[in-house]
Amino acid sequence: MIQASFEKRLPLFTLRVEFEVDAVTAILWGESGAGKTSILDCIAGIISPDRGHIALNGTTVYSSELAIDLPPRERHVGYVFQDYALFPHLNAEENVALALPSTERGRALEFLERFGIAHLRKRRPPVLSGGERQRLALARALATRPRVLLLDEPFSALDKATKEATYHEFLSLRDELGMSVILVTHSRLEAETLGNSIIELSDGATVPMVDYHAIATMRQGVPPCMPVN
């Protein structure tokens, strides 16, 4: 579970965030530059909010009141960055092994096998395809056994055919993991296919989270807070 209630001053506006995500996939939706990545960065501990409270599975990782601000390595957040941020000088296996404690480095291959890319273990990210890189990024993020998973537009670099296959894989993975996932996307199809609920970011503030599927059904498939194309 992710509980977030905080404010963060950004160069152009102040971000006001208020939401709670249970063991579901919440879609974080908003225009470019609305502050979606900043919200993920605050949860992961890469940047600090100005005030507020963030708890992951009941553990407070940030609280301005209690003067708590855990560094990223103590938050146990799996984070798949928008461009994956895979280390280009390390091969696939080393990318995953770096995330594992020294006694468990040998288990890197297991994670690659889980994502069907064990045969690519000696290849480095620059020579992998978009889909392979995305799987490697997921494998690396999950190797840390995170409490929650943050995905910043993980499917944006994939072609249409790869995307559809990856959606199915993601859904089965989500059911298997049973952890809270926040997925940032611009794609309506992605939101409809993968999300259970939606956090809309509008004018620098999150609007109260809604049960996306219930309302979408009521409105005959037109999801709330989303533009109708």
Place this chain on the structure above:
Amino acid sequence: MMSGSLQPVVFSIGVATMATLVTLAVGLALARLLTYRRIYFQGFWETLILLPMVFPPTITGYLLLLLLGRRGPVGALLAGVGVQIVFTRMAAVIAAVFVSLPLMYQNCKAALVSVDTRFIDAARTLGLGEGRIFRRVTIPMATPGILSGVALSFARALGEFGATLMIAGNIPGRTQTIPLALYSAVESNRNAEANVYLAITVGLSFMVIGLVGLGERRAKALRGKDRVVGPKGGRSLLFNMGGEAP
């Protein structure tokens, strides 16, 4: 060529190699400190590191002489325990370190700044400590820039003349480096010997630049097509002048 003439070549290579190793360790540590930490009077400390680059080398040599000479604050302390620096081989290394440190520092700093912070953020979320991130992520990704620093520092140390003359002297068979030996040879009309030093220096320079170029190309190939954004200062000084961004 006289049999003794190889001594300055061997000595110069030794001095330049030692000086480069010292400046690599010190320059990288200083660059890390002044890039990632907030230090009081940062501009002052950076200026102090860079001063030997703008000073005439004889001025740097004279300052070192004041500092390390028998009556200097450091020299007196060392004399107390029986160590003399001035006019020794160690002095030639110290002179080379001081004049080449600014080049190493600037290249290392530009190389560190050129590493996209997103990779460092990613490493932090994976649970890595800062020291491990520096060793396993930052340094490998900054290698091309650091190698440029190594090449430039080695070349600068190899060519050092003024500061070396001031603090190590020009003692044949003891503290005479290639530039000093060449100067002495020309001064006493031993042109054939001077030409040999010239040829050796050109050969050595080609070798160093070629080796570093090889290293840079290999490091860049490893870095591949991945997005690594950063200021232009992160480019190699040797091979990317005006070229495309890495």
